[in-house]
Amino acid sequence: MKFTVDRAVLLKALAHVQGVVERRNTIPILANVLMDAGKDGLRLTATDMEIAIVEEVAGVEVAREGRCTAPAATLLEIVRKLPDGQKVELDHRGGDAPLALRAGRYSTGLMVLPVEDFPSMTEGKLPHKFSVAAGMLRDLVDRTKFAISTEETRYYLNGIYLHAAEVDGAKVLRAVATDGHRLARVEEPLPEGAAGMPGVIVPRKTINELRKLAEETTEEIEFRLSDTKLQVKLGTVTLTSKLIDGTFPDYERVIPKGNDRVLSVDKTAFAAAVDRVAAISSERSRPVKLSLEKNHLLLTAASPEQGQAQEELDGDTVTYDAAPLEIGFQARYLKDITDQVDGQVEFRFADGSAPTIVQDASKPEALYVLMPMRV
Structure with missing residues (x-):
């Protein structure tokens, strides 16, 4: 694998996937980012086996197709400290050879882990599809996420409950979060195609990643989901997440x-x-x-x-x-x-x-x- 890319482009892409990477884990490969250079360009993937983010990177000159993993945090830190405007060349000869990074007069070699060890997060069938305006997603998240519980024993409260509801004959998309001390319930008009969606609990980490990505776009955000998985597409980024397997409490009983x-x-x-x-x-x-x-x-x-x-x-x-x-x-x-x-x-x-x-x-x-x- 060998490719050249502008430093700013690579930095932005690495920053998108970095939030998923777990620095402290018992599985070393999860600290790495998978780089896949092909005829269509470069694709970066990071996962913690609960969430996966894939970024399609444009403007990449691929000299030799191939795949390689590299320590995500270290790579991001190096690219961040390079001078703006530089071209970054990444070259991996295969096997256990280090990943060579060159930019201007700077060069380094990063240790890699086998591509075969990198986990694949299968999507499965995602029958429900709808689109949400970026501003609407930001609004739903911002006005509810503060009430998400951090108590791990009540895992079913560790996210936002997203579901379709009806209010005075009008269909709405409702987001609810509670930690037992406070409850937040926010409604937006139901997007077309969301009427049959199941009620799902989106984990806190997924919510935080979605919010960061939604900050950078004004486009429609595409949602696909089943009762166990959620996939969101925002421009060049695809985020796939497992959903919390639990039953959200009957929050209507709490509202006086x-x-x-x-x-x-x-x-x-x-x-x-x-x-x-x-x-x-x-x-x-x-x-x-x-x-x-x-x-x-x-x-x-x-x-x-x-x-x-x-x-x-x-x-x-x-x-x-x-x-x-x-x-x-x-x-x-x-x-x-x-x-x-x-x-x-x-x-x-x-x-x-x-x-x-x-x-x-x-x-x-x-x-x-x-x-x-x-x-």
């Missing part, structure tokens, strides 16, 4: 129906006040107490070591016209949710111990549920 005490507060003022009062404690789980009266909000936080802090909001920033209420939430959870709101944030309470609904007043298609803390 009768919360009739409504607080409307300016997002910017509220978020800044929470941040200031929470600074009194270094404990991330320290609650912030919300004390509500008519058109008045008092936020307080206390720390046995540091003391107490409070801030009042009223006037134009707060609207509340229900019975007085005291309720506490973890400061970090309040921040995560208010980060999803652009202007006016609405809280809907039942009482001081029941789940609370939070929404952006201008975006009813996004709904959040927050469990209170005892204060």
Whole structure:
């Protein structure tokens, strides 16, 4: 195998596949990227056996066709440090010979592992196909991924539940994530072809890779899926991922129906006040107490070591016209949710111990549920 490619082109391609590579693993070949140089150009593949990314690289001059594996992290680091504008030549003579890399007056040899050891992730049948606008995918991911659980024992919560649903006669594509303390549910119009899709749980790592790739395009993103696998095509990149084999809980039961005490507060003022009062404690789980009266909000936080802090909001920033209420939430959870709101944030309470609904007043298609803390 021998080819020459512009440094910037190779760097971008390696950066795309690098996110899948596991540096710490018990299978050495998984730290490598597979390079396949053929008559159609260069193809790079990386996998951790749960996700595989394949990138078709354009603008490559192939002098000798062949395949080779190389340590992905090392190769990316070398290419990143080369001067911009240089041509990079990669040459592998076969067998155990090192992979020769030359660029300008720089040269190195990288150890390779047998191509035969590189795992192949078969796709199987993917009967459901639809396309999603890049902006829509970014929106779905950004407004839900913060609520994905990191608790490995509840593996079925370690991703976003993506499924078709119906709201007031309208078909929607719904993304849901929860960690048991907060829940995020976001809806977008159902893409054509997605009506028959199964409900699937897309793993956190796959979600993160999709989000990074979606940042770089304004094109439609093609989805193909079954009940066990997902394949996404974005331009020259194809990502194939296993789905989480589990049952997502009945999240509708968690969403309260009768919360009739409504607080409307300016997002910017509220978020800044929470941040200031929470600074009194270094404990991330320290609650912030919300004390509500008519058109008045008092936020307080206390720390046995540091003391107490409070801030009042009223006037134009707060609207509340229900019975007085005291309720506490973890400061970090309040921040995560208010980060999803652009202007006016609405809280809907039942009482001081029941789940609370939070929404952006201008975006009813996004709904959040927050469990209170005892204060």
